[in-house]
Amino acid sequence: IxxxxxxxxxxxxxxxxxxxxxxxxxxxxxxxxxxxxxxxxxxxELLPLLVSLLAWGDRWAVAEPPMILEHHGHRVRPTTVCGECGEAIGSGGLHWTPNTPGWSMAGPEA
Known part of the structure; x- marks a missing residue:
């Protein structure tokens, strides 16, 4: 390393x-x-996150990827899908709900 x-x-x-x-x-x-x-x-369980971060870095942080990640002979293009319905997750269709007492979407409640 x-x-x-x-x-x-x-x-x-x-x-x-x-x-x-x-x-x-x-x-x-x-x-x-x-x-x-x-x-x-x-x-x-961090592997999908690490693969996604690698793909992001390859696209936005370097001119040429220092390493190529392949799966069954093709380059990996990670995507996130809903485990319930199988639909690809993008910014549309997501709904955020605070799940911590005393917090709203604006932050901690006074």
Whole structure:
């Protein structure tokens, strides 16, 4: 990770430690003082989000994608669909309802 990102090792260690503490990664020793990290169930559920962020970055943040993500031989174009009806989710058709006591769409109620 350090070689591919240029991030300082101490910063990477701190981030990995926090991802383990939050239950997103699990740390496994494979040699004395050597570890590998595996996604937990919670971490695996982040995959659709990460794929969507990668696609967004490829379109808006770089001139040429540094990596190509493929699925069965074709480039991935992620979309979000409703698990109930199967319809693609866009900005139309969504309805937001505050679900926290004391909050409205304008924020906390006085």
């Amino acid at each position: 350090a070689r591919n990102t240029g991030a300082p090792r101490d910063r990477l260690a701190a981030r990995l430690k926090s991802l383990v503490a939050e239950g997103i990664l699990e740390k496994h020793e494979y040699q004395a003082t050597r570890f590998e990290y595996h996604l937990t169930e919670s971490g695996r």
